[in-house]
Amino acid sequence: xxxxxxxxxxxxxxxxxxxxxxxxxxxxxxxxxxxxxxxxxxxxxxxxxxxxxxxxxxxxxxxxxxxxxxxxxxxxxxxxxxxxxxxxxxxxxxxxxxxxxxxxxxxxxxxxxxxxxxxxxxxxxxxxxxxxxxxxxxxxxxxxxxxxxxxxxxxxxxxxxxxxxxxxxxxxxxxxxxxxxxxxxxxxxxxxxxxxxxxxxxxxxxxxxxxxxxxxxxxxxxxxxx
Amino acid sequence: xxxxxxxxxxxxxxxxxxxxxxxxxxxxxxxxxxxxxxxxxxxxxxxxxxxxxxxxxxxxxxxxxxxxxxxxxxxxxxxxxxxxxxxxxxxxxxxxxxxxxxxxxxxxxx
Numbered sequence: 309x310x311x312x313x314x315x316x317x318x319x320x321x322x323x324x325x326x327x328x329x330x331x332x333x334x335x336x337x338x339x340x341x342x343x344x345x346x347x348x349x350x351x352x353x354x355x356x357x358x359x360x361x362x363x364x365x366x367x368x369x370x371x372x373x374x375x376x377x378x379x380x381x382x383x384x385x386x387x388x389x390x391x392x393x394x395x396x397x398x399x400x401x402x403x404x405x406x407x408x409x410x411x412x413x414x415x416x417x418x419x420x421x422x423x424x425x426x427x428x429x430x431x432x433x434x435x436x437x438x439x440x441x442x443x444x445x446x447x448x449x450x451x452x453x454x455x456x457x458x459x460x461x462x463x464x465x466x467x468x469x470x471x472x473x474x475x476x477x478x479x480x481x482x483x484x485x486x487x488x489x490x491x492x493x494x495x496x497x498x499x500x501x502x503x504x505x506x507x508x509x510x511x512x513x514x515x516x517x518x519x520x521x522x523x524x525x526x527x528x529x530x531x532x533x534x
Numbered sequence: 535x536x537x538x539x540x541x542x543x544x545x546x547x548x549x550x551x552x553x554x555x556x557x558x559x560x561x562x563x564x565x566x567x568x569x570x571x572x573x574x575x576x577x578x579x580x581x582x583x584x585x586x587x588x589x590x591x592x593x594x595x596x597x598x599x600x601x602x603x604x605x606x607x608x609x610x611x612x613x614x615x616x617x618x619x620x621x622x623x624x625x626x627x628x629x630x631x632x633x634x635x636x637x638x639x640x641x642x643x644x
Binding site: 342344362364367378381 | 634638641
């Protein structure tokens with residue numbers, strides 16, 4: 309698979325401080341990058357563009373789930389063969405993209421889900437670990453998917469897989485929603501070991517216990533209407 | 535009697551609202567129908583309302599009717615919230631189309 313047919317989608321909101329470095333790391337490996345600027349008030353879009361990304365700008369802030377879906381839609385229009393979702397806050401390693409792509413090809417799967425539990429979580433606070441464990445338990449119970457890390461932003465999918473994803477959860481509940489849609493698609497998925505490196509910056513940007521409650525509310529509300 | 539007629543008219547309004555909303559949000563529609571039917575029954579058979587109220591420890595039948603009304607109001611609030619979410623989905627789809635079209639136009643300016 310040519311790296312040029314692999315599109316990396318980076319949803320970003322007010323990430324001017326780090327997005328340039330993140331994009332540069334991905335483009336150095338030869339991948340195409342689309343940064344979805346989710347209505348940032350800072351220089352996220354210009355930093356990303358200067359570092360070699362195509363920038364798709366939401367006219368206003370919609371949320372990470374909406375940004376990922378926009379990135380998937382854009383990459384599909386651009387004839388991407390493999391689509392990778394990658395966080396903008398610098399906690400993922402560009403080298404792990406190859407690990408996910410390799411997992412897709414080796415196992416003939418349509419989805420490769422990054423797992424910090426099979427790989428490494430560097431500098432992960434205990435409270436964050438506890439929340440993630442609870443989220444993993446909840447998602448395993450509700451989706452039936454045998455996964456070890458449900459809220460890992462690093463995922464790869466084939467074109468066919470991406471065509472089965474239609475995220476309607478604009479905010480953080482998309483992480484659970486995408487797993488439900490993977491389960492519903494009946495397509496093959498694998499987990500692959502990746503490294504998540506927590507920094508003071510990524511922790512400040514990360515989710516809190518209140519966010520976890522909001523995610524549960526969003527998932528519940530989504531089930532109440534068509 | 536006047537109060538009963540007014541409450542009946544309002545509860546029939548809720549039934550109509552629930553019927554309209556059932557297709558879009560079945561859970562909300564169903565609960566609203568049940569609450570409105572329960573309310574209608576208690577408005578016209580207040581003795582049963584009083585007996586049920588005593589059974590569940592509320593005290594007076596009229597209080598039970600007020601509680602039913604509160605439940606209906608909360609259901610309508612929930613429904614408004616769901617409508618706002620549905621509208622947000624439409625806005626998101628529109629914003630997405632716009633964002634992608636703009637990005638593609640920038641990539642191929644001619």
